[in-house]
Amino acid sequence: MRRAVPLLLLLVAALAAGCSVPGQDSATTSTVEAPPEATAAAPSLTPGTDGCDHQKPPNAGEQKPTYTEVPPDPLVPPTATWTVTMVTSCGPIVMTLDPTTGGSATSSFAALVRSGFYDGLTFHRVVPGFVVQGGDPAGTGAGGPGYTVDTAPPSDYRYKNGDVAMAKAGNEPAGAAGSQFFIVSTESGGAMLEPLYAVVGHATDATSAETLRKIDKLGVADGPPVEPVYIWTARLAETK
Numbered sequence: 755m756r757r758a759v760p761l762l763l764l765l766v767a768a769l770a771a772g773c774s775v776p777g778q779d780s781a782t783t784s785t786v787e788a789p790p791e792a793t794a795a796a797p798s799l800t801p802g803t804d805g806c807d808h809q810k811p812p813n814a815g816e817q818k819p820t821y822t823e824v825p826p827d828p829l830v831p832p833t834a835t836w837t838v839t840m841v842t843s844c845g846p847i848v849m850t851l852d853p854t855t856g857g858s859a860t861s862s863f864a865a866l867v868r869s870g871f872y873d874g875l876t877f878h879r880v881v882p883g884f885v886v887q888g889g890d891p892a893g894t895g896a897g898g899p900g901y902t903v904d905t906a907p908p909s910d911y912r913y914k915n916g917d918v919a920m921a922k923a924g925n926e927p928a929g930a931a932g933s934q935f936f937i938v939s940t941e942s943g944g945a946m947l948e949p950l951y952a953v954v955g956h957a958t959d960a961t962s963a964e965t966l967r968k969i970d971k972l973g974v975a976d977g978p979p980v981e982p983v984y985i986w987t988a989r990l991a992e993t994k
Contacts, residue, residue, distance in 0.1 A: 799841075799843070799986075801844075804844075804968065804971065804972065804981070805844060805845070805968045806843045806844035806845075806968055806969075806972070806981065806983065807843055808843050808981045808982050808983070808984075809843075810982070810984065811873070811874045811984050811986050812874075813873055813874035814874045814875075814876075814984060815874070816874055817891075818871055818875075818891040818899075819869075819871075819899075819900075820899065820900035821899050821900045821901050822900060822901060823901055824858075824861065824862045824865050824901065824903065825865040825866060825868070825869045825871075826865070827865060827868065829861055830851055830853045830860060830861050830864045831853070832853040832854050834992050834993070835850065835851075835992070835993040836850075836851040836853070836864065836990060836991070836992055836993070837849060837850050837851065837990075837991050837993055838851060838863075838864070838867050838955065838988055838989065838990055838991075839988070839989050839991065840872070840985050840987070840988045841985070841986045841987045841988075842877070842965060842969070842983060842984065842985055842986065843981075843982070843983045843984045843986070844965050844968035844969050844972075844983060845961065845964060845965035845968060846961060846962065846965060847937070847957050847962045847965050847966065848957060848959055848961065848962050849918050849954075849955040849956065849957045849962075850955055850956050850957075850958070851863070851864060851954060851955040852953055852954060852955050852956060855907065855908070855911075855953045856905055856952055856953050856954040856955070857905035857952075858903040858904070858905050858931075859903055859904075859905040859920050859929065859931040859952035859953075859954050860905070860952075860954040860955065861903075862903045862931060863920070863931070863935065863954045863955075864990055866889075866899060866933055867988045867989065867990045868990050870988075871891075871899065871933060872888075872889060872933075872985050872988040873985065873986070873987050873988060874984065874985065874986075875888060875889060875890065875891060875893070875984070875985050876888055876890075876893050876982055876983060876984055876985065877969060877979065877983040877984075877985070878890055878893050878894065878895055878978055879895060879936075879976070879977065879978065880969055880970065880972055880973030880974075880977075880978070880979040880983070881943075881973055881975070881976045882939075882970055882971075882973040882974070882975075883939065883940050883942065883943055883970065884938075884939060884940065884943035884946065885936040885937060885938055885939055885943060886936065886937050886939055886966060886969045886970065886973075886983075887921055887934065887935070887936040887937075888934070888935065888936075888983075888985060889921075889933045889934045889935045889985075890933065890934050891933065895934070897933075897934075898932030898933050898934065899932055899933040901932070902926070902930050902931060902932050903930075903931050904927055904929045904930050904931070904952075905929045905931065905952045906927070906928040906929030906949075906950075906952070907919075907928070907929060907949045907950075907951065907952060907953050908949065909949055910949065911949040911953065912944065912945070912949075913938050913943075913944035913945075913947045913949075913951075913953075914938065914941065914944045914956075915938055915939070915940055915941045915943070915944055916937065916938060916956050916957045916958045916962065916963065916966075917937070917938045917944060917953055917955075917956055917957075918935055918936075918937050918953070918954050918955040918956060918957055919935065919936055919937075919938070919947075919951040919952060919953050919954065920932070920934065920935050920936075920951055920952040920954060921934035921935060921936050921951065922950070922951060922952075928949070928950045928951075929950075929951070929952040930952070931952045931954075935954065936951075937957055937966060939966050939967075939969075939970045940970075969983050
């Protein structure tokens with residue numbers, strides 16, 4: 755389909771790989787009921803010397819559905835606060851969704867999470883000090899869900915550490931979004947991005963920052979991490 759985010763600069767090895775973001779207050783959440791294909795729970799992962807457990811999930815490599823449009827029940831009402839919690843090989847990442855900025859791209863991302871689409875996929879691309887990228891069912895940077903939506907970010911948007919945005923090919927319009935997403939891993943990395951990528955959320959709590967640090971350390975130049983990093987589960991919840 756496409757190699758996502760080809761416009762991201764390659765000269766990022768010299769950027770600091772550290773990640774510093776503010777914490778997040780605790781809140782009560784109710785998890786949206788997952789469909790039958792998304793009910794597998796993550797096991798009790800055992801971190802290795804790099805802080806990650808690289809064992810393969812039982813559903814890794816399974817064929818994902820190809821959609822012609824956004825999966826059912828895509829809407830995320832902007833009047834509520836929604837989060838996506840991804841349990842990864844290196845720990846949890848909690849994304850507070852941003853339907854105001856992300857519009858249809860945020861709704862599509864939430865719908866794919868709700869369908870179980872991301873379970874068992876990988877972070878196939880890690881650029882140290884810049885971004886970690888995942889969500890490709892092909893695992894190569896060329897795959898997607900079978901459709902795209904478009905929500906261009908504000909023309910003056912400045913990406914920040916922890917921003918979650920949708921990857922796109924260079925020949926696609928600003929804001930084009932399939933299933934591939936990236937998370938900005940440093941403030942300096944965000945400063946290198948032009949406002950071309952739909953912003954769907956923000957991972958700003960301390961635990962997510964630590965997980966991103968672990969994944970970032972596995973990056974070599976611009977390509978796959980030195981050890982596989984899996985998304986065991988991704989779950990959508992409404993914060994009360």
